Amino acid sequence: MLRPNLTTKILVAVGVTVAVVIAIYTFFVHRVQSEWWRERTQAQNVITATMVHEYITGVMLSDHHQEVFHFLQQLQDKNEIWRGRVIDINGNIIFSTSTQEVKHATLVTPPELFQEKRLLHGVRFEDGQQLTVVMSPIQSLVSCARCHDAKQEFTGAIVLERSLEPAIATVTRNRNLLLIYGALIFVIVGVVVWMLIVRLVAQPVNNVLKQMDRVRAGDLTARVPAQSHDEIGRLTEGFNTMVESLQNTTEELHESHTRQIQQAGKLASIGELASGIAHEIRNPLAGIGAAVEVLAEKSSAQDREIVGEIRRQINRLNATLRGLLDFSRPSEPEIVPCDIGELIKPMLALARPDAQKTNVQIVAEYSADLPPICADRQQLQQAILNVLLNAIQAMPNGGTLTVHGEVLEKPNQTLRVTIRDTGVGISPENRERIFSPFFTTKHRGTGLGLAISRSIVEKNGGVITVESEVGRGTAVFMEFPACKQEVCNAKK
Ligand SMILES: Nc1ncnc2c1ncn2[C@@H]1O[C@H](COP(=O)(O)OP(=O)(O)OP(=O)(O)O)[C@@H](O)[C@H]1O
Numbered sequence: 138m139l140r141p142n143l144t145t146k147i148l149v150a151v152g153v154t155v156a157v158v159i160a161i162y163t164f165f166v167h168r169v170q171s172e173w174w175r176e177r178t179q180a181q182n183v184i185t186a187t188m189v190h191e192y193i194t195g196v197m198l199s200d201h202h203q204e205v206f207h208f209l210q211q212l213q214d215k216n217e218i219w220r221g222r223v224i225d226i227n228g229n230i231i232f233s234t235s236t237q238e239v240k241h242a243t244l245v246t247p248p249e250l251f252q253e254k255r256l257l258h259g260v261r262f263e264d265g266q267q268l269t270v271v272m273s274p275i276q277s278l279v280s281c282a283r284c285h286d287a288k289q290e291f292t293g294a295i296v297l298e299r300s301l302e303p304a305i306a307t308v309t310r311n312r313n314l315l316l317i318y319g320a321l322i323f324v325i326v327g328v329v330v331w332m333l334i335v336r337l338v339a340q341p342v343n344n345v346l347k348q349m350d351r352v353r354a355g356d357l358t359a360r361v362p363a364q365s366h367d368e369i370g371r372l373t374e375g376f377n378t379m380v381e382s383l384q385n386t387t388e389e390l391h392e393s394h395t396r397q398i399q400q401a402g403k404l405a406s407i408g409e410l411a412s413g414i415a416h417e418i419r420n421p422l423a424g425i426g427a428a429v430e431v432l433a434e435k436s437s438a439q440d441r442e443i444v445g446e447i448r449r450q451i452n453r454l455n456a457t458l459r460g461l462l463d464f465s466r467p468s469e470p471e472i473v474p475c476d477i478g479e480l481i482k483p484m485l486a487l488a489r490p491d492a493q494k495t496n497v498q499i500v501a502e503y504s505a506d507l508p509p510i511c512a513d514r515q516q517l518q519q520a521i522l523n524v525l526l527n528a529i530q531a532m533p534n535g536g537t538l539t540v541h542g543e544v545l546e547k548p549n550q551t552l553r554v555t556i557r558d559t560g561v562g563i564s565p566e567n568r569e570r571i572f573s574p575f576f577t578t579k580h581r582g583t584g585l586g587l588a589i590s591r592s593i594v595e596k597n598g599g600v601i602t603v604e605s606e607v608g609r610g611t612a613v614f615m616e617f618p619a620c621k622q623e624v625c626n627a628k629k
C-alpha cells in the first residue's frame with residue numbers, strides 16, 4: 138500500500154489549494170475583463186455612430202450623398218468598423234460598405250428603434266466572429282423635407298458593426314499570462330513550502346526518529362540536539378527529558394538489582410555460616426544441657442536457682458539456633474488448602490499466656506467463610522506466631538491485639554490477614570530494617586522473627602507489609618491469593 142510521508146501530504150494539500158485559488162482567480166479576472174472589453178468596444182462603436190450621424194446630417198444637405206459611402210469605407214479601412222450601413226425607415230439599405238447589398242437587401246429593425254427613439258446595441262455572430270452592433274436613428278430635420286416625407290420623425294438609421302475579436306484576443310492573452318504567472322506562483326510556493334517543511338518539520342522529526350531507534354536498540358545515551366524553541370523544539374526537549382529519566386531509572390534499577398544480588402549473596406553466605414555454626418554449637422549445647430540436668434538432680438536448693446538460670450539460657454540459645462537453622466535452610470513448603478481461621482486459632486492459644494502477662498486483650502475478627510489459601514500450614518503458623526509475639530512484646534503495658542481476616546477484590550481474589558497492635562510502634566528509620574536478619578531492638582531478641590516470617594510468606598506466594606506509627610501501634614499485613622483446589626494440587 139502507498140504510504141506517503143508527511144512532506145508529500147502537506148505538499149499535495151498546499152499544491153491543490155494554490156491550484157484551486159489560482160484557477161478561481163483566473164476565472165473571475167477573465168470574466169471581468171471579457172465584460173469590460175465588450176463594453177469598451179460597444180462604447181467605441183457608439184462614439185463612431187454619433188460621429189457618422191453628424192457627418193451624414195451635413196453631407197445629405199449638401200447633395201454629395203456618395204460621400205457617406207466613402208466615409209463609411211474610410212472607417213472600415215481604419216478598422217474602426219467591420220461594416221457600416223445606412224438604412225431608411227423601412228429597413229432598405231441605402232449605403233453599405235458591403236456594396237452588393239445596397240438597394241437589394243432590407244434589414245429587419247427592432248420596433249423600439251423608431252418608437253422609443255433611442256440608440257440600440259447588441260451582439261451577433263457572423264463569419265464565425267462576434268460583432269457588436271449599434272443602431273442609431275437619424276432624426277428628420279426641416280431641411281430633410283426636400284427629399285424625405287416631412288411627416289416622418291426619422292429619415293432612417295445608421296447601423297455599425299464592430300468586431301469583438303481584437304478584444305477577445307486581448308482577454309485571451311491576458312488570461313494565458315495569468316495562467317503562466319499562476320503556474321510560476323504554484324512552483325515558487327511549492328518550493329518554499331517544501332523547503333520549510335523539510336527544514337522545520339521533516340529534518341527535526343527524522344532526527345527524533347533516529348534517536349528513538351537508538352533508544353529502542355537499548356542505547357539510552359541517545360539525545361536529540363536542541364534546534365528550535367517551537368513545538369518541534371518542545372517535542373525534542375520532551376524526548377530528551379523522557380530518555381534521561383528512563384536512563385536514570387534504569388541506572389537506579391540496575392544499582393538496586395546489583396545491591397540486591399550482593400545482599401542475597403551476603404545473606405546466603407551468612408546463612409551458610411550461621412547454619413554451620415548452629416550445627417557446631419547445637420551438639421555441645423545438648424551435652425551442656427544433659428550435664429546441667431545431672432547437676433540439677435544433685436544440686437542444693439541454693440544452687441537450683443543458678444541451674445534454673447543456666448537452663449533458661451540454654452533454652453534461649455536453642456531457640457536462636459532453631460531460628461538460625463530455619464532462616465538459613467528453610468524447608469520447601471508443603472502446599473495444601475488452608476483455612477486461615479483454623480491456622481490462626483492455635484497460634485492465638487499459644488500467644489495468650491504471654492498476652493495475659495502484660496494485660497493485652499486479643500480480638501479476633503474474621504468470618505468463617507473466608508476462602509482457603511494454598512500454603513504450607515506449619516510454616517504459615519510459624520510466620521503468624523512470630524508476628525503475634527512481636528505485637529504482644531510491643532505492648533509491655535497492655536493494649537489490644539486485633540487479628541482481622543478479609544477478602545480483597547483486587548484483580549484476583551486476595552485474602553488479607555492483618556495483625557494490629559496498639560503498642561510502641563516502629564520509628565521510620567527502623568521500619569526499613571525490621572525484615573533484615575539479626576535486626577532487633579530487644580534485649581533478648583534474635584532479630585530473626587520477621588526475617589523468617591517474610592521468607593515464609595513469600596515462599597508461600599504471599600506478600601508481607603507493615604504500617605506503623607510511633608506511640609500508636611503497628612499493623613502487619615499478610616496477603617495471599619485465594620486459591621482453588623486444582624491450583625493447590627498443581628502447586629504441590
Ligand atoms: N509489632 C511491633 N511493634 C513494634 N516493633 C516491632 C513490631 N514487630 C517488630 N518490631 C521491631 O522489629 C524488630 C525485629 O523483629 P523480629 O521479630 O525480627 O525480631 P525480634 O522480635 O527483635 O526478635 P525475636 O523475633 O527473635 O524475638 C524488633 O526488634 C522490633 O524492634
Ligand SMILES: [Mg+2]
Nearest residue numbers: 523527586587
Ligand atoms: Mg520477633
